[in-house]
């Protein structure tokens with residue numbers, strides 16, 4: 001995607017602390033079995049071996065962090081297929097741990113930039129997509145590094161089914177305003193809030209991550225946005 005409104009480059013850490021033996025084993029043994037293939041289409045037949053034409057609904061989480069939300073959503077809908085994207089190795093290990101412990105067979109993982117997967121998804125294939133607590137890049141001169149920009153949002157829109165839901169959450173006031181502005185400019189989505197409670201209170205089917213719990217502990221407000229694809 002050559003959209004000038006986004007810088008196509010990954011910022012942030014790729015690896016933190018050294019992996020313990022069990023974690024390294026997850027990366028060696030489990031990751032190859034659940035990884036999104038490096039090339040070709042990213043559809044239900046390719047990912048889950050579903051018969052062509054009878055693919056399951058697909059859902060995508062962008063930047064899943066330690067994978068708690070991805071795993072919880074996947075457990076709620078075992079008949080759906082979940083694709084999680086995260087470039088941070090220690091985060092991927094967290095998600096692999098959930099997949100193994102909880103026996104999740106409906107999760108596929110891309111260790112890298114979510115845009116690479118989005119581009120390869122068939123159009124109108126996603127029923128849900130999440131962008132939770134994206135890196136804020138609060139300085140105005142870094143705004144183009146934010147995942148939420150018109151290019152990626154148009155790409156997400158193209159990959160979503162009409163009626164599908166895109167959720168975005170943040171505890172950062174700059175990103176909150178920015179996200180509302182970018183989404184407000186998109187012709188493809190409609191905000192689903194009717195009252196302030198709809199964006200001030202965490203919906204029951206929106207499991208809390210450790211990141212979010214920590215944000216609340218240190219006194220941040222968290223905002224929850226739900227948009228319907230037109």
Ligand SMILES: C[S@@+](CC[C@H](N)C(=O)[O-])C[C@H]1O[C@@H](n2cnc3c(N)ncnc32)[C@H](O)[C@@H]1O
Nearest residue numbers: 063064065085086088113114132133135209211
């Ligand atoms: C602040 S953390 C939030 C993690 C998680 N969503 C949560 O709410 O707990 C933001 C995450 O987005 C990931 N990230 C940043 N750019 C990304 C991209 N282009 N594609 C996928 N993940 C990305 C980062 O590695 C990081 O783990």
